[in-house]
Amino acid sequence: xxFWILAIIFIFLTGLMLAYLVRHYIFTITVLRGxxxxxxxxxxxxxxxxxxxxxxxxxxxxxxxxxRLLERITELTYPKDKLQVIVVDxxxxxxxxxxxxxxxxxxxxxxxxxxxxxxxxxxxxxxxNAGLKKANGEILLCFDADYYPTRDIVEKLVGQFVxxxxxxxxxxxxxxxxxxxxxxxxxxLERIGGYRVDQEARDKLNLIAQxxxxxxxxxxxxxxxxxxxxxxxxxxxxxxxLSVYLAGYKVRYNVDAECYEEAVDNWKAYRRQRYRWAxxxxxxxxxxxxxxxxxxxxxxxxxxxxxxxxxxxxxxxxAFLSFLTGLLLIFFGSPLVNLLWLFVPICxxxxxxxxxxxxxxxxxLYLDGRERTQLLIPFLIFTLFxxxxxxxxxxxxxxxxxxxxxxxxxxxxTSHLGNxxxxxxxxxxxxx
Amino acid sequence: xxxxxxxxxxxxxxxxxxxxIVACVVVSFRVINFQSIVSLVIFNVLFVSLPFxxxxxxxxxxxxxxxxxxxxxxxxxxxxxxAIVAADAFGKIFLDIYTVFFPLLSSIWIVSFWxxxxxxxxxxxxxxxxxx
Numbered sequence: 001x002x003f004w005i006l007a008i009i010f011i012f013l014t015g016l017m018l019a020y021l022v023r024h025y026i027f028t029i030t031v032l033r034g035x036x037x038x039x040x041x042x043x044x045x046x047x048x049x050x051x052x053x054x055x056x057x058x059x060x061x062x063x064x065x066x067x068r069l070l071e072r073i074t075e076l077t078y079p080k081d082k083l084q085v086i087v088v089d090x091x092x093x094x095x096x097x098x099x100x101x102x103x104x105x106x107x108x109x110x111x112x113x114x115x116x117x118x119x120x121x122x123x124x125x126x127x128x129n130a131g132l133k134k135a136n137g138e139i140l141l142c143f144d145a146d147y148y149p150t151r152d153i154v155e156k157l158v159g160q161f162v163x164x165x166x167x168x169x170x171x172x173x174x175x176x177x178x179x180x181x182x183x184x185x186x187x188x189l190e191r192i193g194g195y196r197v198d199q200e201a202r203d204k205l206n207l208i209a210q211x212x213x214x215x216x217x218x219x220x221x222x223x224x225x226x227x228x229x230x231x232x233x234x235x236x237x238x239x240x241x242l243s244v245y246l247a248g249y250k251v252r253y254n255v256d257a258e259c260y261e262e263a264v265d266n267w268k269a270y271r272r273q274r275y276r277w278a279x280x281x282x283x284x285x286x287x288x289x290x291x292x293x294x295x296x297x298x299x300x301x302x303x304x305x306x307x308x309x310x311x312x313x314x315x316x317x318x319a320f321l322s323f324l325t326g327l328l329l330i331f332f333g334s335p336l337v338n339l340l341w342l343f344v345p346i347c348x349x350x351x352x353x354x355x356x357x358x359x360x361x362x363x364x365l366y367l368d369g370r371e372r373t374q375l376l377i378p379f380l381i382f383t384l385f386x387x388x389x390x391x392x393x394x395x396x397x398x399x400x401x402x403x404x405x406x407x408x409x410x411x412x413x414t415s416h417l418g419n420x421x422x423x424x425x426x427x428x429x430x431x432x
Numbered sequence: 433x434x435x436x437x438x439x440x441x442x443x444x445x446x447x448x449x450x451x452x453i454v455a456c457v458v459v460s461f462r463v464i465n466f467q468s469i470v471s472l473v474i475f476n477v478l479f480v481s482l483p484f485x486x487x488x489x490x491x492x493x494x495x496x497x498x499x500x501x502x503x504x505x506x507x508x509x510x511x512x513x514x515a516i517v518a519a520d521a522f523g524k525i526f527l528d529i530y531t532v533f534f535p536l537l538s539s540i541w542i543v544s545f546w547x548x549x550x551x552x553x554x555x556x557x558x559x560x561x562x563x564x
Binding site: 331345 | 466467470471474478481482485486528531532534535536538539540542543544546547548550551553554
């Protein structure tokens with residue numbers, strides 16, 4: 001009896017992992033096949049569509065990075081008379097507010113909103129909601145303070161809203177400080193898999209393209225109708241993505257709208273960031289699972305993709321449990337395990353880092369014209385093993401929080417040390 | 433040569449490669465175990481379906497594919513021999529441990545060789561200056 005229960009669990013878990021593997025394989029093939037067409041069609045979307053745009057910059061203790069972003073904002077090619085930039089200084093204890101004030105005094109389109117200690121420090125969602133009240137643009141874009149966009153990013157992101165069914169848009173995130181160390185290099189691989197292949201494929205296949213929390217934006221009217229950011233969810237980006245789709249709109253992804261981010265540069269910061277993401281994603285799973293299943297505005301393939309997306313941070317746990325049950329079955333002398341057991345490692349690679357399999361990352365690197373970065377791909381297995389306990393802890397905290405009605409939405413901010421500043425001069429976008 | 437012709441040629445050679453690989457796998461059935469053969473099949477499917485679609489000379493891709501299969505065969509053969517000897521020395525428990533860790537060991541050569549071959553294909557693209 002126990003043998004059969006274990007066997008059913010093992011087959012179910014391995015089947016689930018295979019579903020992700022097939023999903024990412026389809027993504028990779030889709031992007032590869034579309035690579036030629038993209039080169040011909042890219043740029044054709046540029047139009048005379050120029051709505052008013054509000055750019056939100058939530059910032060808390062970002063003195064080392066905010067100046068480079070604000071300087072870049074002043075260099076944007078979008079007409080400044082249609083631009084409103086709102087820096088929300090979230091009770092910073094450093095010079096962030098003073099730096100932003102300087103720019104506000106120099107440029108009429110930049111505004112600063114200072115939040116005091118009593119109302120500030122409650123997380124990004126609360127900060128963005130404060131900014132949203134002040135925003136008056138038709139489109140609202142959001143940039144984290146450590147980001148460095150291309151000059152024409154607003155045109156590229158806003159251009160997607162010509163289609164009235166588009167509720168949100170997302171641009172590509174590229175790691176600025178990639179050469180810094182092994183951690184940043186591995187994160188860069190994850191980003192390439194996620195943004196060069198995964199997001200683009202989801203957009204092409206009309207699945208659930210994801211708003212990533214930054215380098216993207218919303219139709220302001222829709223965002224206000226959705227009551228802005230949910231302050232009780234740590235993965236506010238995934239939450240809004242699902243809310244947009246459930247409201248009958250879609251998210252469009254533009255791979256050409258590039259923005260450079262300063263990735264975390266040590267394992268401790270990586271762990272904190274991923275723990276927050278995992279917990280937030282799990283909160284979204286519990287919040288949206290039934291709504292997605294019951295939604296009449298989503299098709300079957302969108303529902304399947306949405307559920308796979310919501311489930312993604314459970315997968316390291318699934319991989320571990322699959323390994324464990326497989327282990328028990330082997331010692332029971334099961335004949336069925338040997339074959340399925342073979343798929344486990346390849347499936348494990350499916351959940352490496354940012355949950356992109358090695359072939360997806362490899363193809364992304366190839367399409368980006370990278371020469372030797374592919375050699376780092378085998379090292380991604382370490383990030384998988386690192387993510388396993390993180391996801392287990394997040395799962396434990398979220399479920400116990402639900403059972404005992406504890407608030408688990410404590411926002412732990414990622415510190416930005418300005419390590420990416422020295423790489424800005426080397427960017428190809430600054431070559432001219 | 434036109435792009436369509438190159439694509440058709442690639443498809444034809446991909447098909448022939450798969451036929452050749454299946455033949456090799458059947459032949460090698462006596463030398464290596466069932467698990468090793470499945471790991472070779474996984475490698476071949478991933479290689480033929482993805483890097484074969486990238487730019488680069490067909491010869492180079494076929495050479496890399498053949499080299500990958502040889503690496504996989506040698507890797508599995510050596511590890512199988514090692515497992516047999518170790519099981520003889522340390523008891524049957526070692527074979528169970530080997531079975532548990534075999535997928536992980538297989539993934540090491542599959543992923544590493546796959547990643548390595550992409551760097552060669554990139555160079556090939558640079559050499560020829562062909563657009564994707």
